[in-house]
Amino acid sequence: MTQATPKLRLVVIGNGMAGCRAVEEVLKRDPDRYAVTIFGAEPRVNYNRIMLSPVLAGEKAFEDIVINDEGWYRDNGITLHAGRAVTAIDPAARKVFAEGGLEVGYDKLILATGSDPFRLPLPGGDLKGVVTFRDLDDVNAMLAASVKPDARAVVIGGGLLGLEAAYGLARRGMAATVVHLMDVLMERQLDESAGYLLREALADRGVETVLGAQSEEIVGEDGQVTGLKLKDGRVLPCDLLVMAVGIRPNTTLAKVAGLTVNRGVVVDDAMRASDPDVFAVGECVEHRGQCYGLVAPIWEMCRALADALTDGEGVYQGSVLSTRLKVSGVDVFSAGKFAGGEGCEDIVFRDAARGVYKRVVIEDGKVAGAVLFGDAADGGWYFDLMKAGADVAGIRETLIFGRVITEGLSGLDPSAAVAAMPDTQEICGCNGVCKGAITSAITAQGLTSLDDVRAVTKASASCGSCTPLVEQVLKLTLGDGFKAQTGPKPICKCSPKTNGEVRRAIVDQGLKSMPAVMQALEWSTPDGCASCRPALNYYLLCAWPGEYRDDKHSRFINERVHANIQKDGTYSVVPRMWGGMTSPAELRAIADVAEKFAIPAVKVTGGQRIDLLGVKKDDLPAVWADLNAAGMVSGHAYAKGLRTVKTCVGSDWCRFGTQDSTGLGMRLEKFLWGSWAPAKVKLAVSGCPRNCAEATCKDFGVVCVDSGYEVHIGGAAGLHIQGTQVLTRVATEDEAVWVITAAMQLYREDGWYLERVYKWMDRVGLEAIRAQVTDPDTRKALYDRFVYSQRFARIDPWAERVAGRHNEEFTPMSRRMEFVSA
Amino acid sequence: MNTHVKIPAWIDVGAVSDVPRRGARRVPSPRGDIAIFRTGDGEVFALLDKCPHKGGPLSEGIVHGRAVTCPLHAWNIDLATGEAMGADKGKGCAPVIALRVEDGRLMLSLDGTL
Ligand code: SRM
Ligand SMILES: Cc1cc2nc3c(=O)[nH]c(=O)nc-3n(C[C@H](O)[C@H](O)[C@H](O)COP(=O)(O)OP(=O)(O)OC[C@H]3O[C@@H](n4cnc5c(N)ncnc54)[C@H](O)[C@@H]3O)c2cc1C
Ligand code: SF4
Numbered sequence: 001m002t003q004a005t006p007k008l009r010l011v012v013i014g015n016g017m018a019g020c021r022a023v024e025e026v027l028k029r030d031p032d033r034y035a036v037t038i039f040g041a042e043p044r045v046n047y048n049r050i051m052l053s054p055v056l057a058g059e060k061a062f063e064d065i066v067i068n069d070e071g072w073y074r075d076n077g078i079t080l081h082a083g084r085a086v087t088a089i090d091p092a093a094r095k096v097f098a099e100g101g102l103e104v105g106y107d108k109l110i111l112a113t114g115s116d117p118f119r120l121p122l123p124g125g126d127l128k129g130v131v132t133f134r135d136l137d138d139v140n141a142m143l144a145a146s147v148k149p150d151a152r153a154v155v156i157g158g159g160l161l162g163l164e165a166a167y168g169l170a171r172r173g174m175a176a177t178v179v180h181l182m183d184v185l186m187e188r189q190l191d192e193s194a195g196y197l198l199r200e201a202l203a204d205r206g207v208e209t210v211l212g213a214q215s216e217e218i219v220g221e222d223g224q225v226t227g228l229k230l231k232d233g234r235v236l237p238c239d240l241l242v243m244a245v246g247i248r249p250n251t252t253l254a255k256v257a258g259l260t261v262n263r264g265v266v267v268d269d270a271m272r273a274s275d276p277d278v279f280a281v282g283e284c285v286e287h288r289g290q291c292y293g294l295v296a297p298i299w300e301m302c303r304a305l306a307d308a309l310t311d312g313e314g315v316y317q318g319s320v321l322s323t324r325l326k327v328s329g330v331d332v333f334s335a336g337k338f339a340g341g342e343g344c345e346d347i348v349f350r351d352a353a354r355g356v357y358k359r360v361v362i363e364d365g366k367v368a369g370a371v372l373f374g375d376a377a378d379g380g381w382y383f384d385l386m387k388a389g390a391d392v393a394g395i396r397e398t399l400i401f402g403r404v405i406t407e408g409l410s411g412l413d414p415s416a417a418v419a420a421m422p423d424t425q426e427i428c429g430c431n432g433v434c435k436g437a438i439t440s441a442i443t444a445q446g447l448t449s450l451d452d453v454r455a456v457t458k459a460s461a462s463c464g465s466c467t468p469l470v471e472q473v474l475k476l477t478l479g480d481g482f483k484a485q486t487g488p489k490p491i492c493k494c495s496p497k498t499n500g501e502v503r504r505a506i507v508d509q510g511l512k513s514m515p516a517v518m519q520a521l522e523w524s525t526p527d528g529c530a531s532c533r534p535a536l537n538y539y540l541l542c543a544w545p546g547e548y549r550d551d552k553h554s555r556f557i558n559e560r561v562h563a564n565i566q567k568d569g570t571y572s573v574v575p576r577m578w579g580g581m582t583s584p585a586e587l588r589a590i591a592d593v594a595e596k597f598a599i600p601a602v603k604v605t606g607g608q609r610i611d612l613l614g615v616k617k618d619d620l621p622a623v624w625a626d627l628n629a630a631g632m633v634s635g636h637a638y639a640k641g642l643r644t645v646k647t648c649v650g651s652d653w654c655r656f657g658t659q660d661s662t663g664l665g666m667r668l669e670k671f672l673w674g675s676w677a678p679a680k681v682k683l684a685v686s687g688c689p690r691n692c693a694e695a696t697c698k699d700f701g702v703v704c705v706d707s708g709y710e711v712h713i714g715g716a717a718g719l720h721i722q723g724t725q726v727l728t729r730v731a732t733e734d735e736a737v738w739v740i741t742a743a744m745q746l747y748r749e750d751g752w753y754l755e756r757v758y759k760w761m762d763r764v765g766l767e768a769i770r771a772q773v774t775d776p777d778t779r780k781a782l783y784d785r786f787v788y789s790q791r792f793a794r795i796d797p798w799a800e801r802v803a804g805r806h807n808e809e810f811t812p813m814s815r816r817m818e819f820v821s822a
Numbered sequence: 823m824n825t826h827v828k829i830p831a832w833i834d835v836g837a838v839s840d841v842p843r844r845g846a847r848r849v850p851s852p853r854g855d856i857a858i859f860r861t862g863d864g865e866v867f868a869l870l871d872k873c874p875h876k877g878g879p880l881s882e883g884i885v886h887g888r889a890v891t892c893p894l895h896a897w898n899i900d901l902a903t904g905e906a907m908g909a910d911k912g913k914g915c916a917p918v919i920a921l922r923v924e925d926g927r928l929m930l931s932l933d934g935t936l
C-alpha cells in the first residue's frame with residue numbers, strides 16, 4: 001500500500017466494560033478503519049468492574065482484574081485520556097470537549113458512560129464514611145475504613161451489589177450488616193426459599209441481615225458517620241455506610257447534547273442514538289424500553305455496534321438475563337420467571353444435607369425460569385433451554401436432576417429409562433445411593449416395599465424427590481411382586497415425612513422457622529400448603545416458645561382474627577367466663593355491647609358461656625374493647641388450644657358436693673388459658689360422681705370424690721362419643737393441677753396437628769402417658785416447660801388487637817371503589 | 823339492576839406492599855367486596871370476595887402457592903382464574919377482577935356494567 005487513506009476518527013466516552021469491549025469488537029472486524037480515542041473519567045486503564053467484589057474481599061488484586069493494560073492501547077494505536085472526563089458534546093460540529101480544555105473531533109462517537117450509583121436522599125448522606133460501590137476508588141475508601149479495629153459497616157440494599165459489598169467487608173474483618181427494604185434478599189432474583197438460604201449462608205460468613213427495614217437518617221459525629229437510624233427507631237452503629245440501592249444510567253452528556261434520552265440514551269437495534277454519528281452501548285443505554293445492569297447484554301450490544309461501525313448490519317434484539325452471585329462458596333443462580341406466574345408449574349428439589357434448593361419453572365412445556373441455590377452447576381443449561389424455548393415435556397421427569405441425568409435418559413420412557421441406567425447411576429442424591437445398591441439390596445434381602453428400601457439403603461429416605469425413580473427400580477426388580485407404598489401418612493402432599501418425623505426434626509435439628517423446616521426436610525413445594533403450614537406453625541410455636549414468631553398467614557381465619565367465622569361471613573364472639581361463673585356486671589356489659597353494635601343473636605353455649613353471633617368483622621375491635629373494659633378476655637372458642645373449663649356448683653352450694661369443683665375449674669382455666677395445642681382442649685370439673693359438668697366426656701376431666709380427685713383423660717362428645725379413662729387419683733387440688741398441666745404439655749409436645757387428645761392417647765397408649773405424668777421428675781419438667789411457654793401465650797389476643805395489632809385485618813384496604821358507580 | 827353505568831377505568835386502591843405476602847386485603851365495591859391476594863412469590867391477584875361454593879369470603883382463606891383455601895368449607899380456588907381446583911374442579915368460579923400494577927400501586931377496574 002503506497003498511500004494510507006486517512007483513518008476515520010472514532011471517539012469513545014467511557015473507558016469501562018462497554019467502551020473498551022466495543023473497541024475490541026471493532027478492531028476484530030477491521031483493525032485499520034479507525035483512529036481511536038478513549039476518554040475515561042477514572043485515572044486508570046480498563047478493568048473488569050464486576051471483579052471489584054473479589055478485590056474488596058481480598059480474593060484478587062487490582063492487577064488481576066485489568067482487562068486491557070497500557071500495552072493494548074499502545075499496540076492498537078489508541079489514544080487514552082485517563083482521568084479526563086468529557087464535559088460536553090457538540091453533535092452538529094462533531095466534537096467533544098474534555099476537562100483541561102481538550103477538544104477532539106470525531107467521525108463516529110460512542111457513548112459508554114455506564115451508570116451512577118443511586119444515593120438515597122437521607123439526612124446525613126454527605127457525612128464522611130458514606131460511600132457507594134462502583135469503582136476502584138470506592139473499594140479503596142471501604143478498605144481504608146476496614147482497617148480500624150472493631151470497625152463496623154452497614155450496607156443499605158440487599159441486592160447483588162450490597163451483598164457482595166457486605167461479604168467483602170466481612171472478609172476484611174468488619175462486622176457487616178445489610179439493611180434491606182424488602183422481606184426477601186435479592187427479591188428480584190430469588191424466591192423466598194432461596195432468599196432464606198442465602199440469608200443463612202451469609203450469616204455463616206459473618207454478614208447479618210435486617211429485612212423489611214426502612215432507613216430514616218444517617219447519624220454522625222464531627223462530620224463522620226456513626227450509625228444508621230431506621231424508621232422503627234433502631235440505630236445500627238457503624239463506621240462505614242455503603243449505599244447499594246441501585247443505579248441510574250449516566251445520561252447527562254447526552255441530554256445536554258440534545259440526544260433523545262428517556263431513562264437511558266435511546267438507541268435503535270444498531271445501537272445508534274438519535275444522531276446518526278452517535279452510538280451508545282452499555283448501562284447508559286435504553287433499548288426497546290429496557291435498561292440493563294449486567295454485562296451479558298453489553299457483550300451482545302457491542303457486537304451489534306461493531307457490525308454497524310464496520311459496514312455490517314448491526315442487529316441487537318434485547319437480552320434475556322441470568323444472575324449469579326459472587327460470594328465464595330455460595331452458589332446462586334437465577335433467570336427468567338423464577339417465581340412462576342400464570343399458567344406456570346413449579347418443579348422443586350431440595351437436599352438438606354448439601355443445602356441445595358432448586359426450582360425450575362415450566363410454562364407451556366418450556367423452561368420459563370429457574371432459581372438455584374447451593375448447586376448452580378446446571379444454571380447455564382436451564383438458561384440455554386430457556387433462551388432456546390426448547391420443548392422439555394419429554395424430559396420433565398428428570399429435568400430437575402440436571403443435565404447429566406437427563407441427557408443420559410433422554411428418549412426413553414420412565415421404566416425403560418430406569419432399566420437402561422447403569423448400576424453406578426446415582427439415584428438418591430441425598431444419601432448417595434446408586435441403582436446397583438438398590439437392586440442388590442432388593443434381591444439379597446427380599447425387600448418388597450418402598451419403606452423396606454428406605455430402611456435398608458436410605459434411598460428416598462430424605463427428600464423423597466427420587467421416590468418415583470426408586471419405585472421404578474423396585475417395580476423392575478420385583479415385577480408383579482411390587483406393592484405400592486403404605487404406612488404412616490405423610491404430613492401432606494408437600495413432603496413424604498410424617499408429623500412425628502417433622503416434630504422430632506424441629507427439636508433435634510433446632511429448626512426455628514418455616515423456611516428452615518421446609519429446607520431441612522426437603523419440602524417439594526416452594527412455600528407449603530394450607531395443610532402443612534398451620535401444622536408447622538404450631539409445631540414451631542410449641543418447640544420454641546418466645547423465640548418463634550407466630551405466622552398469622554399460616555393460621556385458619558378464626559385463629560387469625562380471634563373470632564369464629566359464620567356462614568354469612570360475620571363472626572361470633574365468645575368471652576371467657578371462668579369455670580362458667582359470671583356476674584351482673586359482665587352480663588350487663590354483654591347486653592350493652594349487643595345493643596350498641598346491633599348484634600343479632602345472643603346465645604348460651606354448650607360450654608357454659610355466652611356467644612354473641614353475627615358481629616360484623618370491622619366491628620370486632622370495638623366490641624372487644626367494650627368487653628375488655630368490663631374485664632373480659634377472649635374465650636378462644638375458635639382455638640386449637642384451651643377452650644372451656646366447665647364446672648358444676650360443687651361444695652359451695654350443692655348438698656352432694658365433695659370438693660370445690662367451681663374453684664378448681666376456675667383455677668385450671670386461669671392457669672391454662674391462652675395455650676395452643678394440636679387440637680382443641682376442653683376440660684370440666686364435677687363436684688361428685690353424679691358428674692353434672694360432664695367431666696367424663698372432656699379431653700381432661702376431674703371428678704371430685706371424698707378422698708380427693710379422680711383425673712380423667714381422653715373424652716370427647718362430638719363426632720364420636722368417647723368416655724374418658726382414669727389417668728390417676730390424687731389427694732390434693734395442687735396435685736390435680738400438676739397432673740393435668742403435665743398431661744397437657746405432653747400432649748402439646750407429642751400430639752400431631754389436629755389430633756385430639758383421645759386420638760393421641762389411642763396412638764401412644766394411656767400407660768405411656770400415665771408413666772410420665774405420675775413420675776415426679778418428668779412431671780415437674782413438663783410442668784415447668786408449660787409454665788415457661790405460658791409466659792408468651794397467656795396474653796389476651798383481643799386486647800392486643802384493640803391496641804392496634806394487625807389492624808389491617810379489620811379494615812378494608814381502600815374505600816375508593818365503594819362509590820365508583822356515579 | 824340493569825342500569826348500564828359506566829365506571830371510571832382504573833382506581834388506585836393502595837400499594838402492593840399493603841397486602842401482606844401469603845395474605846389478602848378487602849376492597850368494598852358496588853359489586854361486593856373484592857379480595858386482593860399476594861402470594862409468597864409476591865404476585866398479586868384480585869377476585870370477587872365470594873367463594874363459588876357458598877359465598878365464603880375468600881380473602882379470609884389461607885393463601886398457598888397460587889391458590890387460596892376458602893375458610894368455610896376448604897375449597898381450593900385458583901387465584902389467577904377464580905376456578906375451583908382439585909376435587910371441586912368445574913363446580914364454579916369466582917369472578918376475576920381486572921387488576922394492574924403501576925409503580926407499586928394496585929389499580930382495580932370494574933369496567934363494564936353493573
Ligand atoms: C357455640 C357452640 C354451640 C352452642 O351454641 O352451644 C359450638 C359451636 C361450634 N362448634 Fe362445637 N360448639 C359448642 C360446644 C360443643 C360441645 C359441648 C361442650 O363443649 O361441652 C361439643 C362436644 C364436646 C366435644 O368437643 O367433644 C362440641 C363439639 C364440636 C365438634 C366435634 C369435636 C370432635 O372432636 O368430635 C366440632 C367440630 C370440630 O371441632 O372440628 C365443633 C365445632 C363447632 C364450631 C366451631 C363449628 C365451626 O367450625 O364453625 C361451631 C362454632 C360456632 C361459633 O361460631 O361459635 N363442636 N361443641 C358451643 C361453644 C362452646 C363454647 O362455649 O366454647
Ligand atoms: C461491584 C460490582 C459488581 C458487579 N458484578 C456484576 C456481575 O457479577 N455480573 C454482571 O453481569 N455485572 C456485574 N456488575 C455490573 C457491571 O459491572 C456493569 O454492568 C458494567 O460494568 C457496565 O459497563 P459500562 O461500560 O456500561 O459501565 P462502566 O463499566 O461503569 O463504565 C463506564 C465508564 O465511563 C466512565 N465515564 C462516565 N462518564 C464519563 C465522562 N463524562 N467522561 C469520561 N468517562 C466517563 C466511568 O468513569 C466508567 O469508567 C457489577 C458492578 C459492580 C460495581
Ligand atoms: S352442632 Fe353443628 S350446627 Fe350446631 S353448632 Fe355445632 S357444628 Fe354448628
Ligand code: FES
Nearest residue numbers: 873875876878892
Ligand atoms: S363457601 Fe367456600 S368452600 Fe364453601
